[in-house]
Amino acid sequence: MDLHSLVKDSSLIQSGAYINGAFVSAKSGATFDVTNPVTNEVIAKVADCDASMMEDAISAAHAAQPAWAAKTAKERANILKKWYDLCMENADDLAIILTAEMGKPLAEAKGEIGYGSSFIEWFAEQAKRVSGDVLESPFADKKFMTLRQPVGVFAAITPWNFPNAMITRKVAPGIAVGCACVLKPAEQTPLSALALAELAHRAGIPAGIINIIPGMDAPALGDVMCRDERVRKITFTGSTEVGRILMRQSADTIKKISLELGGNAPLIVFDDADLDVAVEGAIASKYRNAGQTCVCANRVFVQAGIYDKFAAALTEKVAAMKVGDGFDNDVVQGPIIDQQGFEKVERHVADAVAKGGTILTGGKAHEMGGTFYEPTVITGAQKEMQLYSEETFGPVAALFKFDTEEEAITLANDTIFGLAAYYFTKDVGRVFRVGEALEYGMAIANTGAYSSEIGPFGGVKASGLGREGSIYGVDEFLEIKLMVVGGI
Ligand code: ADP
Numbered sequence: 001m002d003l004h005s006l007v008k009d010s011s012l013i014q015s016g017a018y019i020n021g022a023f024v025s026a027k028s029g030a031t032f033d034v035t036n037p038v039t040n041e042v043i044a045k046v047a048d049c050d051a052s053m054m055e056d057a058i059s060a061a062h063a064a065q066p067a068w069a070a071k072t073a074k075e076r077a078n079i080l081k082k083w084y085d086l087c088m089e090n091a092d093d094l095a096i097i098l099t100a101e102m103g104k105p106l107a108e109a110k111g112e113i114g115y116g117s118s119f120i121e122w123f124a125e126q127a128k129r130v131s132g133d134v135l136e137s138p139f140a141d142k143k144f145m146t147l148r149q150p151v152g153v154f155a156a157i158t159p160w161n162f163p164n165a166m167i168t169r170k171v172a173p174g175i176a177v178g179c180a181c182v183l184k185p186a187e188q189t190p191l192s193a194l195a196l197a198e199l200a201h202r203a204g205i206p207a208g209i210i211n212i213i214p215g216m217d218a219p220a221l222g223d224v225m226c227r228d229e230r231v232r233k234i235t236f237t238g239s240t241e242v243g244r245i246l247m248r249q250s251a252d253t254i255k256k257i258s259l260e261l262g263g264n265a266p267l268i269v270f271d272d273a274d275l276d277v278a279v280e281g282a283i284a285s286k287y288r289n290a291g292q293t294c295v296c297a298n299r300v301f302v303q304a305g306i307y308d309k310f311a312a313a314l315t316e317k318v319a320a321m322k323v324g325d326g327f328d329n330d331v332v333q334g335p336i337i338d339q340q341g342f343e344k345v346e347r348h349v350a351d352a353v354a355k356g357g358t359i360l361t362g363g364k365a366h367e368m369g370g371t372f373y374e375p376t377v378i379t380g381a382q383k384e385m386q387l388y389s390e391e392t393f394g395p396v397a398a399l400f401k402f403d404t405e406e407e408a409i410t411l412a413n414d415t416i417f418g419l420a421a422y423y424f425t426k427d428v429g430r431v432f433r434v435g436e437a438l439e440y441g442m443a444i445a446n447t448g449a450y451s452s453e454i455g456p457f458g459g460v461k462a463s464g465l466g467r468e469g470s471i472y473g474v475d476e477f478l479e480i481k482l483m484v485v486g487g488i
Helices: 050-071 072-089 090-101 106-129 163-175 190-203 218-227 240-249 275-292 307-317 338-354 405-413 429-439 475-479
Strands: 017-019 022-024 031-035 043-048 141-149 153-155 180-184 209-210 230-238 256-260 265-269 295-304 360-362 376-379 394-400 420-424 442-445 478-484
Touching: 017 050, 017 190, 022 190, 022 240, 022 442, 031 405, 043 090, 043 190, 043 230, 050 141, 050 153, 050 180, 050 218, 072 106, 072 163, 072 295, 072 442, 090 106, 090 190, 106 163, 106 405, 106 475, 141 209, 153 163, 153 218, 163 180, 163 190, 163 230, 163 475, 180 218, 190 209, 209 405, 230 240, 230 475, 256 338, 265 275, 265 405, 275 295, 275 307, 275 394, 275 420, 295 405, 307 376, 307 394, 338 376, 394 405, 405 420, 405 429, 420 429, 475 478
Parallel strands: 153 180, 153 230, 180 209, 230 256, 265 295, 265 420, 295 394, 376 394, 420 442
Antiparallel strands: 017 022, 017 209, 031 043, 141 478, 360 376
16 A cells, blocks of 8 residues: 555655654664555554654643743644644545554544644633632732633643644644644554644644654653653543553652543343344444444443344344445445454453353454454353453443343442443433443443544543543543732
8 A cells, every 4th residue: 555645745745753843763773564454554654752852842842832831722722723724734644644554444534633633723712711710808908819810731642533633632722822832643553643643733733732652662662751840731531551651650759640441332222222222333333343342332231122123133233234345335344443342342252152141243353354343233142251350452342131120220330430431221310320320431322423522531440530521521630729919
């Protein structure tokens, strides 16, 4: 695959780290391979940065941040809006780069570019609405007020499953309110990150405000980010295991932390659900990105009265899904990102079958070979199965049977995770009862698709800290300062 020949503007394909406004090679000259997960072909060689380059990037961000913060919010907003416009103008190329390095169907990649860009537009607008308060003073001769000020330099670490949107959802709010950032993209998908940097550069975001440091040695780069005193905040999307490491490493420098970690989403179908809506919702939530999102339904709980009908209707749709190269027409499911991810799916299915599960469709590697896996439905799922407690991150829907609403809530909450939960019912009272009882950051009734810049995204328990997007997203990048003026 010659990626350069696929895009209109090949200067969006960058291979250097982006530090202090310039694309640079690794000091050591080292590079790492970016591969297309469909063919395993090397599509680019990207700078493999070491810890000293991360330090350089932090120095650049630290030097540039005060002047950026001193601009008016409107000035920053105008530059961000230019960045947004450039992302939309180049959406087709950004989607091609994304599909080439990550494998999701091109239509999904285009959807992600729209979604990712929406955070830039939204936070350009929100930056102008950051305000403090004048408080009712307890003293006649003193005034009390609050200022909301940028935290300063923040570090971001992002995953491969949304190579564009997980970057904009962090970078846009941060820089909109006057922070500067150093970002390490996932090693599988650095090209989408560097393309965003190229467009940010063209939009006029000053040197040092956004720095992108790709590298294979994530622990070493992460360690520098966490231990540097000049970095005042860390924001991460990825596994709970790595989230714990970053939180521990950030303890010495007492950083502000936001974490978007793993999920184990329940999807509950009650007897009184609209069957078509529930099936459509389950497909949207379970099979998007081949099941590789942290809000994908992982455990499907179906009430006894509708269980067989739901299983049959879901199976019919899932069996008809077209699997293949994301660049081919009508493909709705691409490959699993890598061999390790593929093996986890195989392990979960084998374990489920060994423990009495029945495969209604799929259940094995796809004939495309590589890391393609057949979209799968399993009935007779039990609590003892690995897929009950671990996130599968693949296209496997396991159907558990339950009898009462109380039982469904207990099962749904029986996990250390608490990101997204879905439920389907036409009973209005139940919509509220269940929504309030679910120990999740996001309780979603009667739909499987809800991602937008408007809704606060985030989890409770082991799924993380903080919220991204929405009117709350800027709070993560601001400190509240009390100002008291006496002698009045
Ligand atoms: P995934 O299973 O999605 O790859 P990870 O949590 O391993 O989840 O990866 C998410 C991001 O975290 C990637 O950018 C990866 O390089 C980075 N990462 C992995 N391990 C560490 C670490 N020890 N310190 C900092 N970043 C890390």
